[in-house]
Amino acid sequence: MTPQMIFDIEPDELGIFLDEVNEHLQAMESGILELEEVTDPDTVNRVFRAAHTIKALAGTVGHHKMQELTHTMETIFDAMRQDKLISNPEISDQLLSTLDLLQLFRDEIVNQEMSDIDISEQLAGLRAILDDTGVPIAASSASSAKSNGNRTAQSITVILSEAAQAAAAKQLQAGKKLFAAVATVKKDGFAPAARLAQAAMAMMDAGEIIHQKPTMDDLAEAKHDFKIEFVVATEKEKDAVSALLADVVDLDTHAVEPFVPEGVAATPPVASEPEKASEPKPKAKPKAKPKVKPKSGGVSHPDLAIEKTVRIGVERLDALMNLVGELVTDRNRLLQIESALLNAHGKDGPITDLTEMNGHLGRVVDQLQEEVMHARMLPIGNTFNKMPRLVRDVSRAAGKQVSLVIEGEDTELDRSLIEFIGDPIIHLLRNSVDHGIEPPDVREKLGKNPTGTVMLTATHEEGHIVITVKDDGAGIDPEKVKAAAVRRGLITKDEAAQLDDEEAVDLIFRPNLSTAEKVTDISGRGVGMDVVRANIERLSGSVIVTSKVGVGTTFRITLPLTLAIVQTMLVSMHNIAYAIPLSTIIESLYYADVSVTSVKGSQVIHWRDSVLPLIDLREFFIHPRMNGAHKTDGDKTAIVTVAWGKQRAGLVVDKILGKQDIVVKSLNPIMGELPGISGGTILGDGSIALIIDIPGLIGAAMQARRQGATV
Amino acid sequence: MTKIMVVDDAKFMRVRLSKLLTGHGYEVVEAENGEEAIQVYKASHPDAVLMDITMPQKTGLEALIEIRGFDPQAKVIMLTALGQESMVVQAVQSGARDYVVKPFDPDRVMMALKKVLG
Numbered sequence: 015m016t017p018q019m020i021f022d023i024e025p026d027e028l029g030i031f032l033d034e035v036n037e038h039l040q041a042m043e044s045g046i047l048e049l050e051e052v053t054d055p056d057t058v059n060r061v062f063r064a065a066h067t068i069k070a071l072a073g074t075v076g077h078h079k080m081q082e083l084t085h086t087m088e089t090i091f092d093a094m095r096q097d098k099l100i101s102n103p104e105i106s107d108q109l110l111s112t113l114d115l116l117q118l119f120r121d122e123i124v125n126q127e128m129s130d131i132d133i134s135e136q137l138a139g140l141r142a143i144l145d146d147t148g149v150p151i152a153a154s155s156a157s158s159a160k161s162n163g164n165r166t167a168q169s170i171t172v173i174l175s176e177a178a179q180a181a182a183a184k185q186l187q188a189g190k191k192l193f194a195a196v197a198t199v200k201k202d203g204f205a206p207a208a209r210l211a212q213a214a215m216a217m218m219d220a221g222e223i224i225h226q227k228p229t230m231d232d233l234a235e236a237k238h239d240f241k242i243e244f245v246v247a248t249e250k251e252k253d254a255v256s257a258l259l260a261d262v263v264d265l266d267t268h269a270v271e272p273f274v275p276e277g278v279a280a281t282p283p284v285a286s287e288p289e290k291a292s293e294p295k296p297k298a299k300p301k302a303k304p305k306v307k308p309k310s311g312g313v314s315h316p317d318l319a320i321e322k323t324v325r326i327g328v329e330r331l332d333a334l335m336n337l338v339g340e341l342v343t344d345r346n347r348l349l350q351i352e353s354a355l356l357n358a359h360g361k362d363g364p365i366t367d368l369t370e371m372n373g374h375l376g377r378v379v380d381q382l383q384e385e386v387m388h389a390r391m392l393p394i395g396n397t398f399n400k401m402p403r404l405v406r407d408v409s410r411a412a413g414k415q416v417s418l419v420i421e422g423e424d425t426e427l428d429r430s431l432i433e434f435i436g437d438p439i440i441h442l443l444r445n446s447v448d449h450g451i452e453p454p455d456v457r458e459k460l461g462k463n464p465t466g467t468v469m470l471t472a473t474h475e476e477g478h479i480v481i482t483v484k485d486d487g488a489g490i491d492p493e494k495v496k497a498a499a500v501r502r503g504l505i506t507k508d509e510a511a512q513l514d515d516e517e518a519v520d521l522i523f524r525p526n527l528s529t530a531e532k533v534t535d536i537s538g539r540g541v542g543m544d545v546v547r548a549n550i551e552r553l554s555g556s557v558i559v560t561s562k563v564g565v566g567t568t569f570r571i572t573l574p575l576t577l578a579i580v581q582t583m584l585v586s587m588h589n590i591a592y593a594i595p596l597s598t599i600i601e602s603l604y605y606a607d608v609s610v611t612s613v614k615g616s617q618v619i620h621w622r623d624s625v626l627p628l629i630d631l632r633e634f635f636i637h638p639r640m641n642g643a644h645k646t647d648g649d650k651t652a653i654v655t656v657a658w659g660k661q662r663a664g665l666v667v668d669k670i671l672g673k674q675d676i677v678v679k680s681l682n683p684i685m686g687e688l689p690g691i692s693g694g695t696i697l698g699d700g701s702i703a704l705i706i707d708i709p710g711l712i713g714a715a716m717q718a719r720r721q722g723a724t725v
Numbered sequence: 726m727t728k729i730m731v732v733d734d735a736k737f738m739r740v741r742l743s744k745l746l747t748g749h750g751y752e753v754v755e756a757e758n759g760e761e762a763i764q765v766y767k768a769s770h771p772d773a774v775l776m777d778i779t780m781p782q783k784t785g786l787e788a789l790i791e792i793r794g795f796d797p798q799a800k801v802i803m804l805t806a807l808g809q810e811s812m813v814v815q816a817v818q819s820g821a822r823d824y825v826v827k828p829f830d831p832d833r834v835m836m837a838l839k840k841v842l843g
Contacts (some may be wrong), residue, residue: 027740027741030737030740031737034735034736034737063734063779063781066777066779066806067735069806070735070738070806070827070828071735071738071805073827073828074737074738074827074828074829076828081828204826205805205810205813205814205824205826206810207810207811207813207814208813208814208816208817208824211813211814211818212817212823212824215817215818215820229782230814230818233814234811234814234815234816234818235811238812261840263823263833263836263837263840381780467736502766511727530780556753623814674769681796
């Protein structure tokens, strides 16, 4: 037994329905926000169509509240189309809150649950918008009464104009029969004028119309009294004419009678009169009829009707990516076997073939990997397009004037990243509006534009995605941040004194630090910037902040293109391989080529005009059971310089093994948090390499150093 | 097999109508806007057309006029929503054989179709 469905929608239709409703809800949201700024006919048309489509969809699945709301919205947009209404923030508020309700109703359809939400207040609010426009709201649902059997009207009285009388006489002379016809439609039916027009079309099929009231032009303007009358000249019999009217569905009544014009002898044409050979019948066609073009045997596009896209589940894409990952591993393995064979046997015939094949396989696997990666990519616009509404709501609540500028919404990134990047961006935007942008009066006093600007951009940069949130607000005062950090005991006064401005501002990413003087409804709800940074780092990304007091603040998020396959540099410590993500590496140096000095008991190197702290991974990744295993191959000892956000460090390793694409495998949770390790991978020879977690490593090393230094 | 062309910019509506029509033994071709409707019509010569009025690119009304231009016999039924009366009148004047109001009653759609197909 299938449960009774509340909404008329099949499971296989749900995906399409959702995609479509979401698309149009989004179109309405962005359109409403745009209309608040400027009235653009294209935008009005877009929101009108969106409301119109949702109305039809809602009606089709049987969500009447949704249908009613979108119908009223459509009427409002229509009033805007006709320049009878111009949007303003209050109207937008009303429309946006309706959108929120529509989202709830969409979810009801998805869950097959009907709530008892009362929409009367919302409807009243929407209707109030139309109050002064004089635009009526049509009933939202057509009368369901089906009247298939047309009743017959009584008598027909028709008054002809002089011209029509002359035409009638002429037709009679030509041996045609004249009939008067009348048809009526129900007053509560849908588009009665169109039905009447349909009746007129039927009469044109009967013969030549010499009188029609109301005219087609009247009907187009809906000028009618739910009734239409004709005099038609035809060779057909009365029943045939009547049948043509009967064929028009939804007519309420219709009648056909022989018509005798005034001043003409009351001798109706006799039916037995021999029929004239049909002259070319000049058909009374409505005006603006397009020219009849010869049927073009033109180009055919039969494939146009075929969908060019298919829907693929995320799971399937994930499975594909996994398989590609396996292929990458096997390819690496083959390369290893090839080099072993080369070493053992030299360039023998079959081995050359193997080399060639390996080369080709490598290219194919690379391409395949790229294709699958792209299939998983989505434009970040999917996330960005939620932001205008957010910024609007936050700024209105905070009494600020903010214009949000979005750039690079076409930038694509892996869908697994898209899913999680929304929250951090929302947080940063809220932060910018709430704490960054000053109130309008303050801005004015400072000589700034009272409307603040927040820029949200996304770009591709060398295998990364860079997202920035930039405001022209008050900026972050490093002294205030330092003071707050000291007050909360996050750092000591001495430490604070040593920090430069950039480092000080970076403290905002520490837990438990909020410089907001007042906690507002919007920000400062306990979710701090530390969570933002943690979330971004979980995506193998980084976030840095730059700020100038009085000028503004910029947050810059860097993300990898994908999480599944990573380009790495393989290094070894104690003959165990580790992988360092290439994206974090600045360059590699031989230990012997640099001068290592000691500052306050910590080793540093001087490198390109700056001083880099050294982290000796040979020490960091030592295990008691490895005792004695540590022998340094002095020649090969290398330093890999890495950067994470603003932090840089030199990592001392035993040996650099080379570049390799690796497939990231997560570690079994049983192992718990491993400091400095983010995952593992299987190498070409079947052995395992651990992936070094650069932010974690730098953090852990720095902490150890601080403790070491203070002890 | 009788071939019906379904034209609507909302995929959901196309899916719904296609299901209904194939269930009644019709063959269905689809188009998602007026421009495409014209191309598909030329390519696949459907026996009848169910076409939405409000669509981006070319509206149903524009497509109707163009289709009737090269095929005066085209049997087109308009799909319309409430509040589009003047467009429906224009559609009827331009040769639409019938119109059906959305949300549509499947019986009403089938009745209109049977009628235009004769």
